């Protein structure tokens with residue numbers, strides 16, 4: 001019999017904590033999992049490292065049926081199986097590398113919760129296997145890295161194309177396709193090829209907010225390599241790993257040799273190594289035995305080491321797709337991490353090299369276009385994140401991200417009218433069918449055979465640009481291309497540059513002795529070229545902004561963190577697993593700050609799963625005790641520090657945040673202190689109240705700057721319901737753009753406010769799924785309920801007074817033991833809540849019932865015991881908002897104070913803004 005959706009939802013949360021140690025789902029995960037449990041086909045397109053795997057890892061744990069997962073690489077399957085086993089999950093893989101012959105027989109009985117297999121294996125496995133397994137129970141068939149299905153994808157695999165035939169054997173089983181990179185063409189191909197029926201399609205943002213992107217042009221040669229390896233040496237001293245991607249095997253060998261000469265243990269990985277050697281390199285890397293991997297792009301898809309802090313590209317990648325995939329190996333645990341790309345100008349002439357194996361002109365054009373996109377990324381002077389996201393069809397509405405090299409340095413604008421005029425004129429004078437070299441050679445006064453043969457040495461502008469280097473002119477040309485004055489065209493492997501319509505207009509308005517101003521960003525590369533006459537070869541700063549000092553760690557905390565990392569490595573060695581499979585670096589940081597003395601406190605740390613506590617809890621506690629004593633640190637650091645830590649970490653990622661102190665303060669009051677928007681607006685400490693709308697704006701700005709926020713609570717306070725969200729979406733598609741709010745507002749009824757629209761747009765930008773909209777406001781419920789918006793947002797009168805006299809009141813969500821539902825609570829049920837703890841002496845006499853004028857409203861007061869009693873009923877924790885609503889007979893400030901006292905006394909603890917009983 002199918003369990004109720006509510007039961008499954010309740011189980012989803014507790015299963016997440018039990019097996020994975022996490023308290024909250026990431027955006028979209030819950031939605032997808034819900035659909036899979038409902039047996040719906042799904043297509044999940046989510047960024048690298050965003051947590052797609054959980055979408056197929058959780059359903060078998062909730063439903064008790066096997067999940068089948070097709071994965072393209074043996075090493076990827078082995079890593080996943082290893083990590084799942086460390087979480088106490090029964091997982092195995094089938095494929096050529098499987099040495100245990102009993103796995104297949106066990107699998108068909110439904111023995112494994114997760115069963116991975118290669119596409120080749122899936123295609124040859126006998127029908128009897130599927131029918132036996134189906135009888136035992138299959139909850140899903142997932143196709144990971146589903147872009148391999150499409151010939152348009154960058155990793156096409158023939159066997160993937162045959163997976164649809166399994167539909168006939170796996171009747172009634174939902175098919176789930178997952179990928180991180182899929183253009184619309186590829187998406188359609190995936191849906192068609194797997195014959196997905198009415199699939200639930202999730203396309204999340206591609207933005208990897210915790211990644212810093214930087215690019216530098218270099219002069220290839222020993223001096224650059226020396227600088228690079230020195231920087232790597234410095235970084236290895238910290239925690240985390242580094243991947244250096246090279247474009248050729250020769251480069252891999254050169255860099256790894258230089259690293260080894262410096263004493264840095266570095267692994268190598270490329271296509272010419274035998275499979276054993278590659279496997280060994282991979283194994284050593286994921287187990288932290290080597291911290292630096294120098295590799296070609298062969299070391300790409302499926303590398304799931306969460307603590308890679310730097311991905312360095314030595315050379316321009318062949319496409320933005322592969323750059324996104326490779327740089328996506330960085331910072332998968334969400335901690336701020338750094339991606340630097342170093343290219344030499346000569347990289348751009350690699351078209352012939354990459355086109356070598358292509359058969360048709362179309363293929364060659366596709367390769368050249370990909371290379372051109374990567375080249376554009378390198379030469380960009382504006383926000384790199386914006387270009388990357390735009391490339392994948394995503395609109396990034398902000399002009400700057402604040403976390404790429406171009407957004408972090410203020411590139412100077414300069415009037416480049418004369419130089420631009422000369423360059424465009426030279427391009428036109430040469431006929432517009434050359435690349436950049438010829439017109440630049442002419443400007444620089446070259447008398448090469450090519451120039452003389454074409455009689456370009458006779459042109460009046462011959463030699464007028466000799467003050468600048470060829471590279472300087474090329475940088476200017478790429479600027480003019482990106483500003484639309486020049487057009488670059490590719491035919492076969494040849495590129496030509498011509499003056500665009502916009503450029504022609506400019507030339508039409510200019511004369512040799514006078515040109516209208518033309519402001520261009522004068523980027524670092526041009527400054528270097530001018531100041532040093534050569535291009536700088538400095539290596540970018542490999543330090544991530546998330547250093548421990550920045551995160552508020554004391555010297556002793558830092559030492560403890562590093563010691564615990566070492567301990568984790570030892571433990572992993574003994575257990576025969578990778579350190580990250582035991583728990584992530586982020587979790588170790590939290591342990592170092594919290595220094596728990598009991599298993600309960602250890603289990604409460606985000607990222608600590610049940611299996612870890614059961615199998616290694618005693619050892620870990622003993623180690624923590626011993627190390628803390630050695631470092632003179634007290635055990636059980638303040639629990640509140642967890643939250644402060646999380647906030648700090650998030651803020652640190654955005655060290656250059658443009659948020660003013662007032663905005664930061666508003667965010668803090670709302671997010672950390674739990675004050676309502678209304679309370680913040682009228683906070684007594686201020687000289688004059690501010691508008692509630694202004695507070696909402698501040699909060700939304702904080703979110704856009706990367707600050708954490710509880711979306712459910714925010715939607716609730718702003719009154720953003722499902723219906724309003726859908727109406728706004730519709731209005732946006734009608735208007736066709738999101739740049740101006742007024743046209744969107746004009747399409748909507750008056751009661752939908754600018755605050756609703758702004759919240760909706762920020763949600764979209766941050767990739768937040770509408771499922772965060774609190775259930776009490778979902779369609780159907782709202783008819784019965786007074787809108788929260790009208791209570792807290794539009795109310796002139798205090799909240800409490802408005803509620804009096806209603807025969808049905810909302811106390812946030814009503815919780816029962818296991819399930820977190822969102823039903824309106826009636827008077828009787830409120831009584832029951834009080835009565836429910838009536839047996840408890842403490843509770844019964846301290847909870848008070850205060851009569852309202854109509855005698856129908858219960859007022860509850862917060863006392864130590866009533867708070868403890870309330871939390872005791874909610875295994876899944878309660879958000880501050882609900883606690884405040886529950887104790888409507890006490891002032892919010894008094895409840896918050898009481899909670900802090902209880903927290904200090906370790907009677908309760910706070911995690912992700914939920915309060916739990918210790």
Ligand SMILES: Nc1ncnc2c1ncn2[C@@H]1O[C@H](COP(=O)(O)OP(=O)(O)OP(=O)(O)O)[C@@H](O)[C@H]1O
Pocket residue numbers: 022023024025026029046047048049050051052053054179180302304306328332333
């Ligand atoms: N709800 C969650 N809370 C915290 N961490 C999570 C959550 N879900 C997943 N993670 C962690 O995020 C990391 C990346 O997840 P995962 O490997 O599933 O990414 P992915 O989307 O499959 O990436 P790729 O496409 O690159 O393979 C993992 O370390 C995983 O444990």
